[in-house]
Amino acid sequence: MNVGGVLAEHNQIEVHFSSPVSYAAEKSKEYEKSHGHLVPPVCPPTIFNGECHPNFIRKAQYSFSWDWGPSFPTVGIWKPIDIIAFDGYFIDDISWTTERTAEFWLVRGEAQAFVDSKAATIEFDVEIEGLDISKHFTYNITGKADREKLKFDIKIPLKKVKLWWPNGQGQQKLYTIKLRAEDRGEFLISHF
Structure with a gap:
């Protein structure tokens, strides 16, 4: 708010x-x-x-x-x-789900951006460590609401992903998803 x-x-x-x-x-x-x-x-x-x-x-x-x-x-x-002061925007509440298709894994992400009263261009990068995947996203926000939901999709080829196996059946590979936003060269946020 x-x-x-x-x-x-x-x-x-x-x-x-x-x-x-x-x-x-x-x-x-x-x-x-x-x-x-x-x-x-x-x-x-x-x-x-x-x-x-x-x-x-x-x-x-x-x-x-x-x-x-x-x-x-x-x-x-x-x-x-916390009271978080910002000019432009602040990104928080990041979540994602995964879906397997016939050709790739689809990572559907969502982040909440809090924006000040002015219109803003929000830019952030999403990186998935261990898969050499990095994608840049840009959103133009009107500034009419004090928060906006930012949705993003990332496709990962099936062969790049190591699956999670039950105990005793194989490895339990975890992947770290990072979101990093900068505004006017100033680091704003990094989420894992």
Whole structure:
């Protein structure tokens, strides 16, 4: 999110949380009202001493209790929070999938670019170590939204790739995919 217009000399980040137990109960009531039935199991067995409606919140179900552990439905920030300042764009959240075709492996990648209010040309290189594959991508961004999804495809000939074999059946070859972006000669990001 672009916070350029609200930053001051001294800033403070505040995060407010709701109880996961209350949230799950509220969502269960909403579901019952709109669909006319409950979603089982409504509550864990009494002997668990747990909390009800864990299936209405995206949390580890065992945090509401299990036969082997207590009920501790936690809430909070589990990773460090950063304010990242940038001009132009910042690339994050990189993921990819692979698909085998008759002739090649297709690596379908996706990255999220955060952009400032101006239009931007985003350029980055994707390299797959061990396969001698490097490809350059360029995207022209309008700057209308504060984030853009960048999609890219890379084709790899089947014969170049060593497959991953189960234990005892062969090698477990891993490949490192690197994404590197530069803007005006300034290094911005490298992801592995």
